[in-house]
Amino acid sequence: MKYHILFGLLSAELGLLATLHLQSAPSAERLQSELADKRALVSKLGLTDLALWTEARYTRHPSQADRFAAFQDFPSSIEHFPAGSIIAPPEPLRMPVEAGSAPSRHRAP
Amino acid sequence: MGSYHLGRHLKILEFALSSMLRRRTKNLGLVLVFAALVFLLSSIVFLTGALRTEALATLEASPQLLVQRAMAGRHALIPLDYGELIARLPGVGSVTPRYWGYYYDIYTGANYTLLGIGDQGLESPGSTPLRLVEGSFIMPGQRRVCLIGEGVARVRGTRIGGMVSLRDARGWMQEYEVIGLFASPSRLLTNDLILLPEADLKAHFGMPDDRATDLMVEVYNPHEVDNISRKILERLPDARPISHAEIQRTYETLFNWRGGLLLAMFLGAMAAFMILAWDKATGLSADERREIGILKAIGWETSDILELKLWEGAALALVAFLAGVTAGYAHVQRFGSELLMPVLEGWSTLFPAIDLAPQLDPYALGVLFSLTVVPYIVATVVPSWKAAITDPDRVMRAS
Structure with missing residues (x-):
């Protein structure tokens, strides 16, 4: 019966996925147990960002960057780091801006 | 059927x-x-x-409110006087200056993040020893030492007991002894980090004594963070408050x-x-x-x-x-x-x-x-x- 083979194949795939997931449980538990230590480090050092992309200020500390950070080097300069294309534009940029309603974080000095 | x-x-x-x-x-x-x-x-x-x-x-524990200063559309060093003014606002607890900056290493082509930690941070009450540090942490009053992240140790080929030399703002090479390493599990946070005593960091970057990179503000009631941000902006128009919620939103989007x-x-x-x-x-x-x-x-x-x-x-x-x-x-x-x-x-x-x-x-x-x-x-x-x-x-x- 060919449908037995189909159900067997689907069960094997589900079983493999479940096995992989179960195998990642110890690593998930370890990550969970390290979480308190990481938070202690973040709290003690006052860290704000992940150390992923170190090539530019605004990719190293995306949460600290102005929304025009990519264009800081000179007016109308274009984005030049690949990581900059992974980072989506901030939410306010995608919303229609009403007159005088600039978000506080980006308010011009 | x-x-x-x-x-x-x-x-x-x-x-x-x-x-x-x-x-x-x-x-x-x-x-x-x-x-x-x-x-x-x-x-x-x-x-x-x-x-x-x-x-x-992990960033759940990041500062509740950071205040930076913007000048000519760029981040500028913030006067410590601003901290005194912010500390007088109702609902604000402590205001702690942060000292940090970037360092481009011409030998490895890597950018490091240099972070200073002051005696105040080292002696904060109730703080537990950091378990994600191998070796020892900086002691109050200690100078010319550093802790480095895994990535820095790798590209510099150094370990605990080794030296890290960095060119300072005057162009002189300064050497810092590596007394600790940030352990591998923390590498997503500390891979490019070099932690220095605050006084060494200020001397390294040539920072004026009355300025800091930004200010970390403790707000007693987390629901008041936006209100405090608004009050800070009213009193200090060139300030740029960044709340904990904004940091979290950045990573949600990212x-x-x-x-x-x-x-x-x-x-x-x-x-x-x-x-x-x-x-x-x-x-x-x-x-x-x-x-x-x-x-x-x-x-x-x-x-x-x-x-x-x-x-x-x-x-x-x-x-x-x-x-x-x-x-x-x-x-x-x-x-x-x-x-x-x-x-x-x-x-x-x-x-x-x-x-x-x-x-x-x-x-x-x-x-x-x-x-x-x-x-x-x-x-x-x-x-x-x-x-x-x-x-x-x-x-x-x-x-």
């Missing part, structure tokens, strides 16, 4: 599988393409999900698979999939038409033919979907997302190794399922329905 119906469905399924086996090369090709697309999409979903979870969980380049990759794969489904939907092969015509001629109902095609589509799509998702999960969990790393790393010299546990998020998997399996099944059934409602004689002659 129930077993009769079940038996009938199983027989149609059996027929569908036999029919698929007759066109095994074509169907195997479809399974491989389908599985490859699901693999790419699910890898993106698993990786970004794991990174987002990690970022939000690792959202619906945004940025990952969205572009996602859309590219989806477009390829849609072309595949469209190709399937726009026409049946001559063999398939003839098969439908013969089945109708020997007495099969339209509903039977639709069920047959539904089984064909579902069998192929489910096998390929599960294979793609399983491979995507293994790719992120076992192989550190190696295929996505070149895209993710960009130009970062010190990109940390990512060791994360991906999660089987039912929402993301549901979206993936409905974007791939459902359209594929629809694309299989619709043209068959068109053929099945046509006169068998016409269908067979046309083919």
Whole structure:
């Protein structure tokens, strides 16, 4: 019966996925147990960002960057780091801006 | 009666599988393409999900409110007087200056983040020893020492007891003894970090005594953070408050698979999939038409033919979907997302190794399922329905 083979194949795939997931449980538990230590480090050092992309200020500390950070080097300069294309534009940029309603974080000095 | 119906469905399924086996090369090709697309999409979903979870969980402890100063549209050093003014606002607890900056290392081509820690930070009450530090931590009053992240240790080829030399603002080489390393589990936070005593950092960058990089503000009531930010802006128009919620939102957006380049990759794969489904939907092969015509001629109902095609589509799509998702999960969990790393790393010299546990998020998997399996099944059934409602004689002659 060919449908037995189909159900067997689907069960094997589900079983493999479940096995992989179960195998990642110890690593998930370890990550969970390290979480308190990481938070202690973040709290003690006052860290704000992940150390992923170190090539530019605004990719190293995306949460600290102005929304025009990519264009800081000179007016109308274009984005030049690949990581900059992974980072989506901030939410306010995608919303229609009403007159005088600039978000506080980006308010011009 | 129930077993009769079940038996009938199983027989149609059996027929569908036999029919698929007759066109095994074509169907195997479809399974491989389908599985490859699901693999790419699910890898993106698993990786970004794991990174987002990690970022939000660890940065939960980041400062409640940071105040920077902007001058001429750029970040500028903030006067310590600002801190005194902010500390007088009702609802504000402590205001702690942060001293940090970037250092480009011409020998390795890497950028480091230099962070200063003052005696105040070292002696903060109730603070527990950091377990993610190998070696020792900076002691109050200690000078010319540093703690470094795993990435810095790797590119500099140094360990505890070694020296790190950095060129200071005057162009002089300064040497700092490595007394501690940030342990591997913290590398997503500390990979490029060099922690120095505050006085050394200020001397290194030539910072004026009355300035800091920014201010860390403690707010007693977390619900008041926005109010305090507004009051700070009223009193100090050149200040730029960044709240904890904004930091969290940044990482929500950053690792959202619906945004940025990952969205572009996602859309590219989806477009390829849609072309595949469209190709399937726009026409049946001559063999398939003839098969439908013969089945109708020997007495099969339209509903039977639709069920047959539904089984064909579902069998192929489910096998390929599960294979793609399983491979995507293994790719992120076992192989550190190696295929996505070149895209993710960009130009970062010190990109940390990512060791994360991906999660089987039912929402993301549901979206993936409905974007791939459902359209594929629809694309299989619709043209068959068109053929099945046509006169068998016409269908067979046309083919």
